Amino acid sequence: MSDLQLPHINYAALAPMLILFGAACAGILIEAFVPRERRYPVQLGLSLAGVVAAGVAVITQAGTRTITAGGAIAVDGPTVFLQGAILALGLVALLFVGERSLEAGGPFVAQAALIAGSEPDRRQVVRPGATEVYPLMLFAIGGMELFVAANDLLTMFVALEVFSLPLYLMCALARRRRLLSQEAALKYFLLGSYSSGFFLFGIALIYGFAGRVDFAGIHAAALGSDRSNALLYGGLALLSIGLLFKAAAAPFHVWTPDVYQGAPTPVTGFMAACTKVAAFGALLRVLYVAFDRVSWDYRPVLGVVAILTMLVGAVFAVTQTDLKRLLAYSSIANAGYLLVGVLAMSKDGLSSSMFYLVAYGFTVLAAFGTLTLVRDADGEANHLSRWAGLGRRSPVFAAAFTFLLLAFAGIPLTSGFTSKFAVFAAALDDGQTWLVVAGVITSMVLAFPYLRVVVMMWLSEPAESTPTVSIPGVLTSTGLAIGVAATLVLGLVPAPLLDLSTKAAEFVR
Amino acid sequence: MSTVLAAAAGEMATGEKVVFWILGPIALIGALGMVLARNAVHSALWLVLTMLSLGVFYVMQAGPFIGMVQIIVYTGAIMMLFLFVLMLVGRDASDSLIETLRGQRVAAVALGLGFAGLVCTGVYRALRDTPPAGLEQANENGNVQGIASLLFTKYVFAFEVTSALLITAAVGAMLLAHVERRKEDKRDQAARMRERFAPGNYPGPKAGPGVYATSDSVATPAMLPDGTSADRSISRILPTRELTSSEKTPKGTER
Numbered sequence: 196m197s198d199l200q201l202p203h204i205n206y207a208a209l210a211p212m213l214i215l216f217g218a219a220c221a222g223i224l225i226e227a228f229v230p231r232e233r234r235y236p237v238q239l240g241l242s243l244a245g246v247v248a249a250g251v252a253v254i255t256q257a258g259t260r261t262i263t264a265g266g267a268i269a270v271d272g273p274t275v276f277l278q279g280a281i282l283a284l285g286l287v288a289l290l291f292v293g294e295r296s297l298e299a300g301g302p303f304v305a306q307a308a309l310i311a312g313s314e315p316d317r318r319q320v321v322r323p324g325a326t327e328v329y330p331l332m333l334f335a336i337g338g339m340e341l342f343v344a345a346n347d348l349l350t351m352f353v354a355l356e357v358f359s360l361p362l363y364l365m366c367a368l369a370r371r372r373r374l375l376s377q378e379a380a381l382k383y384f385l386l387g388s389y390s391s392g393f394f395l396f397g398i399a400l401i402y403g404f405a406g407r408v409d410f411a412g413i414h415a416a417a418l419g420s421d422r423s424n425a426l427l428y429g430g431l432a433l434l435s436i437g438l439l440f441k442a443a444a445a446p447f448h449v450w451t452p453d454v455y456q457g458a459p460t461p462v463t464g465f466m467a468a469c470t471k472v473a474a475f476g477a478l479l480r481v482l483y484v485a486f487d488r489v490s491w492d493y494r495p496v497l498g499v500v501a502i503l504t505m506l507v508g509a510v511f512a513v514t515q516t517d518l519k520r521l522l523a524y525s526s527i528a529n530a531g532y533l534l535v536g537v538l539a540m541s542k543d544g545l546s547s548s549m550f551y552l553v554a555y556g557f558t559v560l561a562a563f564g565t566l567t568l569v570r571d572a573d574g575e576a577n578h579l580s581r582w583a584g585l586g587r588r589s590p591v592f593a594a595a596f597t598f599l600l601l602a603f604a605g606i607p608l609t610s611g612f613t614s615k616f617a618v619f620a621a622a623l624d625d626g627q628t629w630l631v632v633a634g635v636i637t638s639m640v641l642a643f644p645y646l647r648v649v650v651m652m653w654l655s656e657p658a659e660s661t662p663t664v665s666i667p668g669v670l671t672s673t674g675l676a677i678g679v680a681a682t683l684v685l686g687l688v689p690a691p692l693l694d695l696s697t698k699a700a701e702f703v704r
Numbered sequence: 705m706s707t708v709l710a711a712a713a714g715e716m717a718t719g720e721k722v723v724f725w726i727l728g729p730i731a732l733i734g735a736l737g738m739v740l741a742r743n744a745v746h747s748a749l750w751l752v753l754t755m756l757s758l759g760v761f762y763v764m765q766a767g768p769f770i771g772m773v774q775i776i777v778y779t780g781a782i783m784m785l786f787l788f789v790l791m792l793v794g795r796d797a798s799d800s801l802i803e804t805l806r807g808q809r810v811a812a813v814a815l816g817l818g819f820a821g822l823v824c825t826g827v828y829r830a831l832r833d834t835p836p837a838g839l840e841q842a843n844e845n846g847n848v849q850g851i852a853s854l855l856f857t858k859y860v861f862a863f864e865v866t867s868a869l870l871i872t873a874a875v876g877a878m879l880l881a882h883v884e885r886r887k888e889d890k891r892d893q894a895a896r897m898r899e900r901f902a903p904g905n906y907p908g909p910k911a912g913p914g915v916y917a918t919s920d921s922v923a924t925p926a927m928l929p930d931g932t933s934a935d936r937s938i939s940r941i942l943p944t945r946e947l948t949s950s951e952k953t954p955k956g957t958e959r
Binding site for chain 2: 216264325341353423426
């Protein structure tokens with residue numbers, strides 16, 4: 196084997212991922228060697244530092260356009276933009292995850308292996324939560340970074356598993372309502388592995404078609420291959436199932452409400468923001484880089500998926516009485532709006548989708564962050580009826596949440612409006628009027644559940660059982676401030692970020 | 705080896721056909737058996753059968769490395785470990801056969817068969833007239849060497865990142881299955897004895913809950929020789945169950 200040519204590896208381009216994985220491994224070692232009482236500050240500090248350092252590494256890569264590590268990793272505009280977005284959103288999510296002042300010991304259970312409701316389980320209520328979540332968070336963020344940068348299907352699959360596995364685990368670690376949390380984790384794990392199976396099957400078919408799994412090779416083969424097109428379309432369909440599952444698009448959305456409800460709320464926020472960025476980042480790369488030559492064939496199908504997603508999200512959101520489930524269905528509907536942007540299949544579509552991902556991510560993180568504040572003796576009070584009259588009791592809190600809901604509803608002066616406007620404009624430019632019409636109609640339907648919460652908070656009388664709004668600690672208040680500020684700023688002056696996303700919107704092949 | 709290679713490049717050899725038509729149905733039966741078996745150990749053994757057949761297929765199709773890995777690692781190590789765990793945990797926990805969603809099983813079978821039919825016909829039609837290609841180049845320097853060179857050149861990053869996956873899996877298993885004993889929870893024999901005979905503790909076994917002609921509920925306290933009821937005979941977890949207050953109160957016997 197004298198002819199083995201080792202590939203050139205551009206370590207600077209890989210630095211964000213290497214830093215995160217390295218910090219995660221260090222976190223595992225901390226679990227092993229640092230005394231229990233000192234682990235929390237060390238782990239929290241290490242993960243925040245890791246994410247910030249990775250962010251710096253991403254910023255230094257601005258303007259890089261390269262394919263490295265033997266063709267497995269593509270670092271280009273969208274990669275850098277989305278990696279930066281994942282890190283920024285992940286940092287805010289880490290702040291919520293690290294909060295320990297709202298509840299003794301934080302939102303995570305101390306020992307997940309104890310049987311829920313048993314005597315030892317009741318004794319661990321006051322013990323500080325498991326600190327393994329921090330390395331798991333870092334692994335998940337690192338996997339997402341790799342997912343949006345992967346330049347062949349095999350690397351993409353490994354990245355999919357690397358970021359999914361920690362998410363499955365973190366879903367099972369809620370301190371309160373542990374059975375619900377474990378059920379959520381099991382559902383997510385089973386359905387997630389099932390969708391990974393589809394993804395893998397799709398890779399096999401595409402390999403059969405193109406003889407390669409890298410995106411440039413698939414792109415070249417799509418022009419003309421001596422294999423039947425059935426392999427290409429079948430492979431793309433199965434591949435899309437795997438990606439749309441992670442993106443929570445109908446009809447692959449059924450896990451979303453249960454998992455969002457059962458998972459610890461900071462993890463739910465993390466999933467809603469960062470997983471969406473990663474899934475859509477990968478979907479954009481697959482569709483724009485590898486399969487752009489067959490876009491005429493898959494656009495109608497994905498268009499139907501988009502409309503179905505928007506409809507399902509909007510209609511079911513109306514019937515929800517639990518705020519976490521309401522936000523889950525709203526996140527499904529938002530996946531539909533994102534698909535509208537993706538299907539524009541133009542530079543504008545790409546940049547507006549990326550802008551949407553960032554804007555929606557900050558808003559949804561802040562929304563789930565506020566949910567952690569409304570508590571009674573049993574933990575978070577998420578039932579809609581319990582929120583009646585909160586506006587009278589805590590006007591500042593209720594005003595912030597109202598603002599976030601208005602952003603979800605797409606009212607002007609919020610980031611929700613600018614981002615929806617950007618995706619719809621891109622789709623209109625490309626002649627996808629039917630998608631835009633469906634998007635506008637479902638947005639109007641979706642405004643109803645949001646406004647119902649607003650009316651509930653402000654116009655109802657507070658009842659005896661109305662829970663209190665906890666005073667957030669430093670971490671949560673910082674996270675909330677960032678989320679609300681981003682929602683406001685991206686609504687008032689979206690131009691800088693839009694310019695940035697437009698500048699970044701060019702894939703390398 | 706070379707004959708297999710030559711055969712794979714062109715027409716299928718007779719031997720390969722025979723092996724396929726014998727092992728193919730066996731693999732399928734194993735897969736069906738895994739799904740249909742009621743007992744978890746039987747399921748695992750059926751899966752072993754399928755995996756072994758697949759391993760032979762791989763070897764036959766000029767992929768000796770993946771075939772051997774399939775047999776040694778998957779069948780030999782992972783499935784056997786799985787069997788050990790099943791047997792240690794106890795294999796009597798059979799699945800509940802109650803359908804929580806009406807008609808779900810029928811719908812799942814119908815949709816599954818439909819999907820399998822769709823994919824099979826699609827792949828069959830797509831590959832019917834396609835000659836196999838590229839096998840000789842891939843195995844040019846030997847199969848294992850070919851895989852090694854791919855792992856260390858094209859897919860080196862994916863290969864390295866897999867370690868993150870394994871670390872996560874190990875941490876996850878620890879997190880979800882390992883119960884940590886704190887130092888203060890560990891008590892030696894002497895301490896336990898001292899505790900047992902300490903004043904205020906009754907060293908003998910507790911009286912069982914009462915079984916009387918009027919009531920045999922576990923919530924019925926036992927009766928002491930002096931005619932009073934022994935509240936200690938009722939399990940401590942009973943009052944926290946979601947019972948109505950009348951059910952919760954200790955039921956004395958009529959005397």
